[in-house]
Amino acid sequence: MRKCWAIAKKNIRIYYLKGPVLIFGILFPTFLFLAFAIGRNVPAGSLVPGLIGMALFFTASATTPAILPFETRTRTLERLLVAPLPLSLLIGGDVLAAFLYGLLLSAIPLAISFGVLRVEMAQPAAIVAAVLLSALCFAVLGTLFSTPPTDEPSSIMTLANLVRLPLIFVSGVFVPISGMPEWGQWLSRISPLTYTTELLRTGIGQPVQVDAWWCVAALIGFSAAFWTVSLSLHRRNMGRRLAL
Numbered sequence: 001m002r003k004c005w006a007i008a009k010k011n012i013r014i015y016y017l018k019g020p021v022l023i024f025g026i027l028f029p030t031f032l033f034l035a036f037a038i039g040r041n042v043p044a045g046s047l048v049p050g051l052i053g054m055a056l057f058f059t060a061s062a063t064t065p066a067i068l069p070f071e072t073r074t075r076t077l078e079r080l081l082v083a084p085l086p087l088s089l090l091i092g093g094d095v096l097a098a099f100l101y102g103l104l105l106s107a108i109p110l111a112i113s114f115g116v117l118r119v120e121m122a123q124p125a126a127i128v129a130a131v132l133l134s135a136l137c138f139a140v141l142g143t144l145f146s147t148p149p150t151d152e153p154s155s156i157m158t159l160a161n162l163v164r165l166p167l168i169f170v171s172g173v174f175v176p177i178s179g180m181p182e183w184g185q186w187l188s189r190i191s192p193l194t195y196t197t198e199l200l201r202t203g204i205g206q207p208v209q210v211d212a213w214w215c216v217a218a219l220i221g222f223s224a225a226f227w228t229v230s231l232s233l234h235r236r237n238m239g240r241r242l243a244l
Contacts, residue, residue, distance in 0.1 A: 003083075003085045003089050003093075004089050004092045004093045004096055005093070005096065006093070007080075007085075007089070007090055007092070007093020007094065007096075007097075008093045008094075008096040008097040008100070009097075010093075011063065011067055011093065011094060011097035011098075012097050012100070012101075014070075015063055015066055015067055015070070015097070016063070016097075016101060018066055018070070018153075020062075020065075020066050020153050020154065020157050021062045021063055021066050021101075026058070026059065026062075026105065028058065028161075029054045029055065029057070029058035029059075032054070032168075033050065033051060033054055046206075048109075048113040048117070048119050048200070048204060049172075049173075049197045049200035049201045049204070049206070050173040050174060050197065051109045051112070051113065052106060052109045052110060052113060052130075052131070052200055053134070053171070053173055053193055053196045053197045053200060054168065054173060055102075055105060055106045055108070055109045056102050056106050056131065056134045056135055056138060056196060057134070057138050057164065057167075057168070057193050057196070058164070059101055059102045059104075059105040059106065060098050060099060060101065060102025060106075060134070060135045060136075060137075060138035060139045060141075060142065061098070061102075061138040061139065061141050061142040061145070061160065061164065062098075062101070062142065063094070063097055063098040063101050063139075063142060064094045064095065064097075064098045064139060064142030064143045064145070064146055065142050065145040065146045065153070065156040065157060065159075065160050066146075066153045066156070066157070067094050067097075067146065068094075068146045068241070069146065069150055069151050069152060069153040069155070069156050070151075070153055072149075072150070072151040072241050072242075072244055073151035073152075073153075077241070077242065078242065081238070081242075087231070087234060087235060087238070088231055091143055091230065091231060091234060094142075094143060094146075095136075095139045095140055095142075095143060095227075096139075098138075098139035098142050098143075099135050099136050099139040101139075102134075102135035102138060102139060103131065103132075103135050106131055106135065110131070119204055120204065120205065121203060121204065122202075122203060122204055122205030123202055123203050123205070123212075124203065125203075126199050126200070126202040126203035126212050127199075127200060127203035127204070129199060129212075129216055130196055130199035130200045130203060130215075133199075133216060133219040133220065133223070134192070134193075134196040134199075134219060136219075136223055137192050137196075137219045137222050137223040137226070138192070140223050140226040140227050140230065141192070141222075141226050142160070143226070143227075143230040143234070144226050144229060144230040144233070145159055145160040145163070146234075147230060147233035147234055147237055148237070149237045149238075149240040149241035149244065150241075150244070151241075151244050167191040167192075167193050168193065170184055170187040170188050170190075170191055170194070171188060171191040171193035171194040171196075171197060172188060172194055172197045172198065172209075173193065173197055176201075176207075176209075177194065177198070177209045177210075178207070178209055185209075192218065192219060192222040194210070195210060195214070195215040195216075195218040195219050195222075196215075196219070198210040198212075198215050199212055199215040199216070199219075202215070
């Protein structure tokens with residue numbers, strides 16, 4: 001844990017204020033949400049799951065895609081790889097930093113939702129579970145985005161958005177799953193963000209299509225799957241990355 005935390009502290013110090021992280025992790029989802037919400041007569045409670053879900057989705061998955069490309073470009077990756085720690089701990093430190101970033105910035109929409117808008121918490125445990133499990137899941141998803149061996153952060157961020165944007169529109173963020181066509185409801189099941197928004201809707205007492213326990217199990221399952229695939233791809237591509 002000390003080694004993992006050392007990697008996370010390094011990432012926090014260097015990458016939290018990087019341009020791509022700020023743009024694609026904060027500004028982009030903020031303006032996307034405002035473009036949807038402003039001018040529509042939508043109750044505040046209906047906007048809360050989407051607001052918090054998008055904040056978690058973009059912030060937690062914004063840091064990890066930037067780390068390895070930057071370190072490949074600056075030639076600091078070799079130094080980390082010769083340290084006495086396995087690759088899993090190196091990637092784990094990246095995940096920990098992204099997880100904390102997601103928690104930190106999701107506190108803003110949480111404060112707005114429950115402090116300013118006065119949305120009622122029907123099941124606080126569901127909200128806590130949604131925030132913690134989603135931040136972890138999306139942080140691990142970010143490591144999957146960073147597996148291509150490149151030293152161009154912009155290329156990885158473009159790839160990440162090619163995946164994240166379609167997931168948003170099939171996840172019930174803007175339109176509840178019950179209001180989607182049948183094919184959209186089927187597609188929503190493959191997005192981890194779906195289970196985040198459903199769990200948040202459970203937390204504020206709104207009707208849901210997926211039971212809370214299924215949402216918890218799905219987020220844990222997605223996290224495990226993303227971690228397994230990501231670690232395998234990083235091990236396979238690390239030699240090509242070092243050769244850049």
